[in-house]
Amino acid sequence: MILIDTLLAGPTLLASSVEEAPIEPASAGVMLLFAAVMCATYVGVAIERFHKTVAALCGAAVLVVLGLALGLFEYPKLYEFLKEDLNIFGVIIGTGILVDVVGKSGLFHFLSMWIVRFTGGSASKLYLTLCLVTFVFVAVLTIVPAMLILSSLVLVICRSLNYKPMPFLLSVAICANSGAIATFASGLPNIMIGTAAGIPYAHFLQVSLPYAVVSLVIAIAALRFFFRNDLPWKQTPEQQEALRVQIETFDPWAMVEDNRVLLRSGTILALTVIGFVFAQQLGVGMDFIAMVGATAALLFAGKGVEDAIGKVNWTVILFFMGLFIIIGCVKQTGALAWVAEQVIELSGNELTLLVPLLGVFSAVASSIVDNIPVAATLIPIVKDIAADGTVPIEPLWWTLIICCNLGGNGTPIGSISCVIAIYALKKEAGVHVGWGTFLKIGGLIMLLQVAGAIVYVLLHYNNGWTPALS
Numbered sequence: 001m002i003l004i005d006t007l008l009a010g011p012t013l014l015a016s017s018v019e020e021a022p023i024e025p026a027s028a029g030v031m032l033l034f035a036a037v038m039c040a041t042y043v044g045v046a047i048e049r050f051h052k053t054v055a056a057l058c059g060a061a062v063l064v065v066l067g068l069a070l071g072l073f074e075y076p077k078l079y080e081f082l083k084e085d086l087n088i089f090g091v092i093i094g095t096g097i098l099v100d101v102v103g104k105s106g107l108f109h110f111l112s113m114w115i116v117r118f119t120g121g122s123a124s125k126l127y128l129t130l131c132l133v134t135f136v137f138v139a140v141l142t143i144v145p146a147m148l149i150l151s152s153l154v155l156v157i158c159r160s161l162n163y164k165p166m167p168f169l170l171s172v173a174i175c176a177n178s179g180a181i182a183t184f185a186s187g188l189p190n191i192m193i194g195t196a197a198g199i200p201y202a203h204f205l206q207v208s209l210p211y212a213v214v215s216l217v218i219a220i221a222a223l224r225f226f227f228r229n230d231l232p233w234k235q236t237p238e239q240q241e242a243l244r245v246q247i248e249t250f251d252p253w254a255m256v257e258d259n260r261v262l263l264r265s266g267t268i269l270a271l272t273v274i275g276f277v278f279a280q281q282l283g284v285g286m287d288f289i290a291m292v293g294a295t296a297a298l299l300f301a302g303k304g305v306e307d308a309i310g311k312v313n314w315t316v317i318l319f320f321m322g323l324f325i326i327i328g329c330v331k332q333t334g335a336l337a338w339v340a341e342q343v344i345e346l347s348g349n350e351l352t353l354l355v356p357l358l359g360v361f362s363a364v365a366s367s368i369v370d371n372i373p374v375a376a377t378l379i380p381i382v383k384d385i386a387a388d389g390t391v392p393i394e395p396l397w398w399t400l401i402i403c404c405n406l407g408g409n410g411t412p413i414g415s416i417s418c419v420i421a422i423y424a425l426k427k428e429a430g431v432h433v434g435w436g437t438f439l440k441i442g443g444l445i446m447l448l449q450v451a452g453a454i455v456y457v458l459l460h461y462n463n464g465w466t467p468a469l470s
Contacts, residue, residue, distance in 0.1 A: 025334030034330045053315045056322030063329035081328030090287025096312040097294035099145040105265035106256035112153040113252035121243030123231045131175045138179030139186045147417045151424040165429045167227035173421035178216040180405040181208045189375040189404040196379045197397045215449045265301045340384035363403040363450045367410025395461040402453045409446040412438045
């Protein structure tokens with residue numbers, strides 16, 4: 001507790017706050033035009049046949065041309081739209097390189113094989129362990145690399161032990177969204193919102209981590225019920241012994257070429273995670289810690305430097321650039337401030353109405369489109385809602401963080417974890433998961449988790465447990 005209090009006292013360096021001049025609202029027609037282009041872009045993001053990065057860049061190009069033609073802003077204003085979010089790019093690049101280098105060392109394969117041996121192949125033990133490991137992996141590694149590692153692992157395990165892959169992979173995907181709210185760096189919406197709001201890493205351990213655990217319990221209980229007839233939950237001693245003998249043939253060291261590189265990779269990863277926790281006390285940003293971790297990995301554990309840098313998800317970075325420009329252009333019309341005014345009027349400026357409104361909207365929108373554009377759109381709206389100080393902004397930020405991530409459980413395209421799992425099932429196992437099947441599972445879980453999140457955020461704030469932001 002002393003450690004957490006010390007961390008809370010440190011300066012907030014997650015993002016620079018820049019005083020902005022008041023925006024002169026454009027006409028209603030211009031607002032509607034820009035909002036329509038933004039909505040059309042989000043439709044393009046949601047359609048699988050149209051790459052979301054291309055959709056974002058097209059939308060950005062159209063709005064920039066319109067903004068310049070209508071005299072809403074000068075061209076240099078575009079750099080202001082991006083400059084406060086540059087640290088997000090640093091975190092994505094740094095963690096991408098770090099995870100790739102550490103993965104090549106064989107560390108993740110080693111841990112995975114150890115997990116299988118630890119459970120003895122028992123369906124019930126293996127299922128619970130994989131759900132818990134997913135939570136930890138996502139919290140530490142972020143959702144994309146963790147899901148790529150775990151989806152490969154689950155398919156190998158299911159083939160080896162002759163288990164149906166769908167219960168395992170869908171459970172891992174849904175549990176991943178609980179892990180995504182655990183820490184500052186575990187999910188891209190967290191990085192975006194935490195950066196914009198100036199939320200220290202330690203605040204996530206105090207506020208979102210406890211509910212991340214609660215949401216994980218809800219998910220596991222519901223999933224265990226849904227898949228009650230799909231796995232051999234009760235196995236005879238003879239079956240368990242046969243599994244144990246089979247698992248003894250698995251080699252945890254198969255992917256490890258050099259034990260020293262394995263040790264160095266694990267050490268660098270651990271130190272980077274510790275650096276994330278103490279970034280504020282050290283007086284640096286999360287992006288600096290991520291880049292230092294990546295540099296150390298390349299220097300002490302990396303072999304193919306060019307290959308590791310090439311594995312950075314540049315499509316996501318370009319997607320963010322297009323998205324931030326779109327949000328900046330729409331904001332420049334005054335449309336987002338107008339939306340904030342309507343929300344305030346609808347809720348009567350009452351927190352007990354604002355939190356449910358924001359929670360339900362962000363979750364449903366995230367399940368339909370994607371939680372990244374939803375978070376990017378709602379960040380300036382939340383700032384405008386709390387601009388006059390009559391409404392505390394802290395519970396609104398935590399509602400947005402939790403519900404944007406958990407909203408991804410609602411549909412097959414709601415989160416990157418579900419997309420990865422369903423794609424892996426179809427490509428590697430020939431199993432198709434339809435919208436109807438997924439909605440029965442993920443949709444109900446999302447409703448339970450989001451309802452719990454709204455109650456949790458209100459109770460947490462009303463009891464004085466939510467730390468204030470400086």
